[in-house]
Amino acid sequence: MSEGETTKTIFKSENFFSSTKPIELLHMDLFGPSYTKSIGGNYYGLVIVDDFSKFTWTLFIVAKDHAFTAFK
Secondary structure, X not given: OOOOOOOOOOOOOOOOOOOOOOXXXXXXXXXXXXXXXXOOOOXXXXXXXXXXXXXXXXXXXXXXXXXXXXXX
């Protein structure tokens, strides 16, 4: 093989975890500050997605430190 040639590496498949019931696995994203305020006057948002049902919650919060309270 010459120096200019490359070889393709093959990756082993990883274990894939999928939830089997609602609220077993949640994906969350906390974002902000946004340029525009929400209707309630908040600049931050918390998005929660249930892996099983793909149901999505979007919560608008005043500041990032209020995320846990909004999640509860």
